[in-house]
Amino acid sequence: MTQHLVEVTGGVDTHRDTHTAAAVDAAGRVLGSAQFDATTAGYAALLGWLRSFGALVLVGVEGTGAYGAGLARHLRAAGIRLVEVDRPDRKARRWQGKSDPVDAEAAARAALAAHRTGIPKDRDGQVEALRNLRVARRSAVTARADTQRQMKTLIVTAPEPVRVRLRRLSVRELVATCAEAASQYGHVGDPATAVMIALRSLARRHQQLSTEIADLDALIAPLVTAINPRLLAAKGVGPEVAGQLLVTAGDNPDRLRSEAAFAMLCGAAPLPASSGRTNRHRLNRGGDRQANCALWRIVITRMATDPTTRAYVQRRTKDGLSKKEIIRCLKRYIARDIYTLLTQPDDLELAA
Template sequence: MRVITIGIDPHKSSHTAVAVDGAGHKTGQRRFVVNAGTFTQLMRWCEPWPERRFAIEGAGGLGRALAQQLAAAGEDVVDVPSTLSARARLLATGGDRKTDPADALHVAQVALFRQDLRKVTPEDQSTILRLLTERHDDLVNERTRTTNRLHAVLRDLLPGGAPTGLSADKAATLMKGIRPITATDNCRRDIARDLLAHLRRLDQQAKANEAQIRDALAASQTTLTSLPGLGTVLAARILGHIGDIDRFPTEHHFASYVGAAPLDASSGKNIRHRLNTGGNRALNSALHIIAVCQIRNPGRGQDYYLRKIAEGKTPAEARRALKRRLSNVVYRIMKRDRRSHLATAA
């Protein structure tokens, strides 16, 4: 029996599905309004094709909910990046003309001829870690914004302003000595009190969030934190973004994904490489932080960095070389942990 590929172009209010056969020819099309019954309607529509697989554009974005429902139901689902579907549309039309049915068709055709697409799996512990680290980033950013605003208000209330490195306790101590004279200063003091209360709430939320991250990381049984410079939050971020390490065949594929591998830019006899500004920037940032920590403290990372400097590389080039090396180390640790988990489960 032939396998039918069903491409889906997801939107907030509707999902458009197009079914194609093995040759890429359309065999069915339907638009579904997004509501509580969307998944049931889609499954009923797909009943004529028992041998099927689904391709969803942006299965980690607008298509996440539907992709997870399909994966939980045991369906074969792959994630089609929007960049690939856009290229397919350009090749098919010669321009940028697009409709939802056409987009769904191109998504299905990409899945039909590309065998390296990421398979969608049910959400697991890595998803929890990613959610918690994203919440951690939100709290840190909001705390920074609130602290800066409080610092600006205190600057107008205190002679010389508040010192750098302002914390909630330091701000509270400073505010005890404020004696407003004008109505304007009274208003500033009230705003400062509100900002201070908000800062304390953020500190409490961040503390609770970090405790949740520690518990979730312990449940994952990772050994990533054994790597110098890699703390709890960074380890959780790496696990949350990577998910299943087995989807990367080699450490070179992994390095390309995190943007740690240089890009080949050779032409003719001119052999050269250029900096990779793509890849997963959250993971690239994590590698950068680890590299900076290792460069600052004595150890194998610092030794490697200094050796590259002695070879004539600039500090930036030596740091990028260390990031590439750290990418390999992270990959090997995660592969080792994966083998250990499989052995324990067996």
């Protein structure tokens, strides 16, 4: 067989500084493996090396959302068909060992067999911009919550005069009071003085983080509206929830094969756990847990405000389902509706 007739499938094990690639033919035979720098020049060299074996038909890459993001963009721009490959399972690694060439060969064979693969997200559109903003916002929210807990903890162990004065204040009043505390106290070795200095520092940090969150919200809300206004207009969906669902789907939501696949991605599809005469399903603890939380927020909001959802809850309660089981059912139904909005936002509306 001449070289130009050989169909080549590539596999890439990605790392921060280097990527290891392997090439296999249509029968799964290894043609070679090599390591390249994780730079633009390295991506070009990797692509040229894979093409040197024959007609490159497919490349499987581990971590297209992390270390492989740059390589994925380069391959996509070159018109190469690309799939995301899961890491080898632990059982396979115990039997085969662990090294970069071995992982690259496993990625190539997984891509060739279409085993545990998926279409990676595009990372060059508005949703990727939204994801970056949300990373900063989530970090600020987490840091603000930590700061608030630290202030509460300090007050619990503070000297009695400080504790009596601050313990019953609301969070807003506490932050304002501590942030405006006098800058001059007694000796720093005095516990009452030290705790007030610490509370003032934490309160000002809390205020700074609140300002940062508000600034990011002012950028995120219009961006979410521009990407998918119908999603934002759905019942129980605000900018935070819509932003998370958009990020989960990516810039190319058509990569999701079906509404069932989207539900599985969100961890909202129950898993079969039947055996013999037992026919049941169990809770799915996998998937994107942030997306699962977004679905939960929609459910809780609709259970409180939507008459149709409340009627469903009453009916299912009479059937003997617990509140947790009803919420799981609603998540699955809402995942179906959200999938429709994500994939066909201009034609269909979210079901009531």
